[in-house]
Amino acid sequence: xxxxxxxxxxxxxxxxxxxxxxxxxxxxxxxxxxxxxxxxxxxxxxxxxxxxxxxxxxxxxxxxxxxxxxxxxxxxxxxxxxxxxxxxxxxxxxxxxxxxxxxxxxxxxxxxxxxxxxxxxxxxxxxxxxxxxxxxxxxxxxxxxxxxxxxxxxxxxxxxxxxxxxxxxxxxxxxxxxxxxxxxxxxxxxxxxxxxxxxxxxxxxxxxxxxxxxxxxxxxxxxxxxxxxxxxxxxxxxxxxxxxxxxxxxxxxxxxxxxxxxxxxxxxxxxxxxxxxxxxxxxxxxxxxxxxxxxxxxxxxxxxxxxxxxxxxxxxxxxxxxxxxxxxxxxxxxxxxxxxxxxxxxxxxxxxxxxxxxxxxxx
Amino acid sequence: xxxxxxxxxxxxxxxxxxxxxxxxxxxxxxxxxxxxxxxxxxxxxxxxxxxxxxxxxxxxxxxxxxxxxxxxxxxxxxxxxxxxxxxxxxxxxxxxxxxxxxxxxxxxxxxxxxxxxxxxxxxxxxxxxxxxxxxxxxxxxxxxxxxxxxxxxxxxxxxxxxxxxxxxxxxxxxxxxxxxxxxxxxxxxxxxxxxxxxxxxxxxxxxxxxxxxxxxxxxxxxxxxxxxxxxxxxxxxxxxxxxxxxxxxxxxxxxxxxx
Numbered sequence: 342x343x344x345x346x347x348x349x350x351x352x353x354x355x356x357x358x359x360x361x362x363x364x365x366x367x368x369x370x371x372x373x374x375x376x377x378x379x380x381x382x383x384x385x386x387x388x389x390x391x392x393x394x395x396x397x398x399x400x401x402x403x404x405x406x407x408x409x410x411x412x413x414x415x416x417x418x419x420x421x422x423x424x425x426x427x428x429x430x431x432x433x434x435x436x437x438x439x440x441x442x443x444x445x446x447x448x449x450x451x452x453x454x455x456x457x458x459x460x461x462x463x464x465x466x467x468x469x470x471x472x473x474x475x476x477x478x479x480x481x482x483x484x485x486x487x488x489x490x491x492x493x494x495x496x497x498x499x500x501x502x503x504x505x506x507x508x509x510x511x512x513x514x515x516x517x518x519x520x521x522x523x524x525x526x527x528x529x530x531x532x533x534x535x536x537x538x539x540x541x542x543x544x545x546x547x548x549x550x551x552x553x554x555x556x557x558x559x560x561x562x563x564x565x566x567x568x569x570x571x572x573x574x575x576x577x578x579x580x581x582x583x584x585x586x587x588x589x590x591x592x593x594x595x596x597x598x599x600x601x602x603x604x605x606x607x608x609x610x611x612x613x614x615x616x617x618x619x620x621x622x623x624x625x626x627x628x629x630x631x632x633x634x635x636x637x638x639x640x641x642x643x644x645x646x647x648x649x650x651x652x653x654x655x656x657x658x659x660x661x662x663x664x665x666x667x668x669x670x671x672x673x674x675x676x677x678x679x680x681x682x683x684x685x686x687x688x689x690x691x692x693x694x695x696x697x698x699x700x701x702x703x704x
Numbered sequence: 705x706x707x708x709x710x711x712x713x714x715x716x717x718x719x720x721x722x723x724x725x726x727x728x729x730x731x732x733x734x735x736x737x738x739x740x741x742x743x744x745x746x747x748x749x750x751x752x753x754x755x756x757x758x759x760x761x762x763x764x765x766x767x768x769x770x771x772x773x774x775x776x777x778x779x780x781x782x783x784x785x786x787x788x789x790x791x792x793x794x795x796x797x798x799x800x801x802x803x804x805x806x807x808x809x810x811x812x813x814x815x816x817x818x819x820x821x822x823x824x825x826x827x828x829x830x831x832x833x834x835x836x837x838x839x840x841x842x843x844x845x846x847x848x849x850x851x852x853x854x855x856x857x858x859x860x861x862x863x864x865x866x867x868x869x870x871x872x873x874x875x876x877x878x879x880x881x882x883x884x885x886x887x888x889x890x891x892x893x894x895x896x897x898x899x900x901x902x903x904x905x906x907x908x909x910x911x912x913x914x915x916x917x918x919x920x921x922x923x924x925x926x927x928x929x930x931x932x933x934x935x936x937x938x939x940x941x942x943x944x945x946x947x948x949x950x951x952x953x954x955x956x957x958x959x960x961x962x963x
Contacts, residue, residue: 611840640846640933
């Protein structure tokens, strides 16, 4: 059941902060906020780039208002205490009333939510939950309600990126930004009065231009290019592409182990195109069809080392989970494979979940 | 109209508008409170309902989704039954019997949920868990056997506690079979539940019964064994005839998971 903020169980952080001064300075220069997340993912170059991209990302087809609502609903649906709390505080900072936020999070389809917003909230919940699996028809129903196809793709992209970010913070059990949350609550009256100005600033901050270099051909080259192609010219598409390219190029875990993780998530969510793409990546690593079949049916592969073999049964637990349980299992994994490998595995699992969810909509 | 009369009219209109706004505000507040209360009750109901059916199923039913319609699909069924518990009940205090049984079910339920299974029925001291329903599960045989092995070690831990309190220890038999069954919400009138029906469920139940005859705690069928990877250590049992089957069925005792 969808939980409210105070109902989410959350454990102690998996990793201690580990950020070098050079990256911290660059983060600030590029508009990052040096959050608890940033401080824990800093050792992984592709992961920190992806998360910075999400924090500073822009949208060209949807207004900031929809962007913010989607972020709140996605983080709530994923039961991510860190992101849910931060998104809730951010909406308060933008002058949204407590009653309005409450209506969204309790799924109360009343008053201030119009038909389009209600459809968006439902879409976010369904895509994040993926149980039952979402399908292209859901994208098409949003178009019928008046969203442009580009806007719908952008919404789907940002929900997928939200699922990615939520999983990173959940699996790392990043400590919630309670200082920020409490500060916002203490200044609620001031933010209510300044709401319109704050929203205007937020709109400008999130408003992006179409990215002329993010062509379909550019996005289509590399792992899971077919999933990225429909996102051509969206400013956020490059974040997803950078993450996929970076994750598969990284040497911390073998490419085969990551392709198998993607294949397992694809099979869990019954996404045939995603599994086919993972099989293609595995074939490039020398896996025969029979070896891939065997690995997928048994969650084991003799080609993986002892520590990487642990990733296969674990990654399926990241598809549908109860927060406390998946954090416990991730802790067991980290104890067995070590911090750097665990961080990489968390990034890859989060990315696999995001990618496959996006792919399901395009089938 | 004089200025004073116009001012009076204006004041009256403002007063009336104010009163209307006040009434509307009051109504809105009342509606808000009613909504919050209804929501709270529904959430409470949903939580209570989740004690009787898998949370995912509850979510689907309360969201009014149509995907709980009956369908034929591959499901792995795990039957577990306490052996020798009925005579034990006659010796124990009723409150103690219920406590024992509830603790036992809690331990078993934790093991089953850890491996993506759902308990769908509790009958007396027996339980039926499904793997692959309500949601599909490509690793259902593996999950069911891992759950059974976890149940075995959970029972051993629980027995150690019972022993320390000078209470009788518990023994169970588990039978696992996989096959195509019909899944859906079944029942009549006031009693409906999400469950499965079909011949494979009878086989799973018979296999559980065989654990007594063969003197082991955990048996799986050939179909389950064929779906397992090599890491499981299993021992073939003598083919045994069971009620309702013309041919003896081959079963395997699962000793451990070495993977």
